[in-house]
Amino acid sequence: MKIDENVVEKNTILEKNDPYGFSLKFMNKMSEIGQVIERRNEYMTDGPNHRSVVEFDVVDVIDEFSRIQISVLMESYQKRLTVGVIGHFALDIEDSGFMSSVLSEFYLENIYPAIRKISIDKLKLAEKVLENALN
Numbered sequence: 563m564k565i566d567e568n569v570v571e572k573n574t575i576l577e578k579n580d581p582y583g584f585s586l587k588f589m590n591k592m593s594e595i596g597q598v599i600e601r602r603n604e605y606m607t608d609g610p611n612h613r614s615v616v617e618f619d620v621v622d623v624i625d626e627f628s629r630i631q632i633s634v635l636m637e638s639y640q641k642r643l644t645v646g647v648i649g650h651f652a653l654d655i656e657d658s659g660f661m662s663s664v665l666s667e668f669y670l671e672n673i674y675p676a677i678r679k680i681s682i683d684k685l686k687l688a689e690k691v692l693e694n695a696l697n
Contacts, residue, residue, distance in 0.1 A: 629652055
């Protein structure tokens with residue numbers, strides 16, 4: 563059984579003197595929330611034009627079956643920085659066989675509601691960290 567629920571979605575445009583440096587500092591700040599997995603880190607220059615793309619995921623494992631993940635895409639051209647953030651809660655339980663289906667049922671009825679609430683609270687806290695860092 564798989565559940566994937568988007569909890570936070572934020573898109574913003576900022577003006578920064580050094581958008582690439584800001585992106586790297588932001589990625590470092592996000593490591594306080596969970597494990598950072600860098601997907602893309604590119605800096606391109608063509609004379610006076612500067613572009614960058616920094617893409618990463620922040621993963622926080624809640625238990626054996628559930629985790630929260632924040633996906634961040636930061637693209638810049640000159641001093642303009644576009645930031646896209648999606649935070650979601652994911653649950654993945656293998657429910658093949660009798661014991662696995664009993665465990666799945668127990669988990670969904672008794673543990674899942676508490677884990678979901680913890681995950682949503684953590685994502686809301688992460689959203690506040692994001693807003694503070696982006697402003």
